[in-house]
Amino acid sequence: MAFVAYLNSQRIRVSDFTWLEWVRFQQSYREQHLEMACGMRGVPKLSHRNQPYFAHLRRVGCDCPADSLAQMELKRHVWKAVRAAGWQVEFEVRGQIDTRHWFVDVLACKAQEQVGFLIQLDSQAPAYYEERAAACRAASVRPVWLVDRSAAETLWPLSAEPLPIFRLHRDQDGERVDLPRQIPPLPLFVFVRGILAGQLYWRQPGWGWRSPNRRESVQPLRPITPVT
Ligand SMILES: [Zn+2]
Secondary structure, X not given: OEOEEXXXXXXXXXXXXXXXXXXHHHHHHHHOOEEOOOOOEEEEEEOOOOOEEEEEOOOXXXXXXXXXXXXXXXXXXXXXXXXXXXXXXXXXXXXXXXXXXXXXXXXXXXXXXXXEEEEEOOOOOHHHHHHHHHHHHHOXXXXXXXXXXXXXXXXXXXXXXXXXXXXXXXXXXXXXXXXXXXXXXEEHHXXXXXXXXXXXXXXXXXXXXXXXXXXXXXXXXXXXXXXX
């Protein structure tokens, strides 16, 4: 599953389509060449919630991460929050610096600033986060991880320098992001906007943001007003 694919070698995004255009595209895409980012043939689909996405025609011989519907929903929510914050936004951006490959689920850009949101719902070893974060920084992309609470359980403490990893959970009102220091969890939308607006920030050596320790690295600068 993806929100980005290549139509006759042109990058296209689900957000380029209205719902009706998407339905028409589902009927007409076979006349053109639709590829996933990995080069495999793609298919435009609709989820059971009527959300458009691209899928592999066949997954044989491809090691793309198999995003779940839950992950796609989160990507969409982050994307909306970035757009609402007035930043340029792109889905699923990848690049290469020297031998390092980097990839973010949602990239936010404004002037010279680039913030990459990475969504992780399954458990990974600390080295996985460290490597991906290092690749992002090499590309001047500030990484912000959103990791499912259960998948983050095994992450503490990280072996190397602190990483901007925030734990996600879901309650009856939607996704929330856990914050340290008895700060109540924030709705995902408010969290993303807070990060981009500088109301929340991660202090990281090398970015002019200093982290005293990994559990106390989010500092609210001023009260955050939920955006309706
Ligand atoms: Zn693939």
